[in-house]
Amino acid sequence: MAAVLVFGFILFALRVIAAGDIKLLTAYCAAIPFSLLPTVLMLMALSGGVIAACYITRTAIDKRPERLKQQGLPYGIPIAFAGYSGVILATLI
Numbered sequence: 001m002a003a004v005l006v007f008g009f010i011l012f013a014l015r016v017i018a019a020g021d022i023k024l025l026t027a028y029c030a031a032i033p034f035s036l037l038p039t040v041l042m043l044m045a046l047s048g049g050v051i052a053a054c055y056i057t058r059t060a061i062d063k064r065p066e067r068l069k070q071q072g073l074p075y076g077i078p079i080a081f082a083g084y085s086g087v088i089l090a091t092l093i
Contacts, residue, residue, distance in 0.1 A: 001026060001029050001030050004022075004025060004026050004029050005022065005026045008021075008022030008025060008026065009022060017075065018072075018075075018076075020076065021075050021076055021079055024076060024079050024080065024083070025079050025083070027083075028040070028079070028082075028083030028084075028086060028087070031083075031086075031087050031090070032083070032086040032087060032090055033090050033093075036086050036089055036090055036093075037086075039086070039089070040082045040083065040085065040086035040089075041082070043081070043082040043085055043086075044078050044079060044081075044082035044083075045078075047077070047078035047081050047082060048073075048075055048078040051073065051074070051075075051077060051078060052073055055073055
């Protein structure tokens with residue numbers, strides 16, 4: 001869990017990810033067993049990819065690519081979705 005927090009803050013310092021996303025991911029890592037972590041990360045990547053595809057499509061339709069650069073991609077939704085799914089899977093196992 002501490003490794004996720006430290007690595008996340010390095011990414012925050014490089015302006016890759018927001019600090020709130022790091023805190024949310026760290027909280028879910030505390031609640032999810034280590035054996036389910038690869039599954040949760042894969043689910044997070046897939047749901048983030050769906051959101052990214054939607055944003056790219058919207059940017060192509062609007063023809064304003066600078067808007068996506070300014071706003072960034074809200075990754076809290078895939079983190080919350082995957083984390084909550086991991087918590088549910090942990091209770092079922």
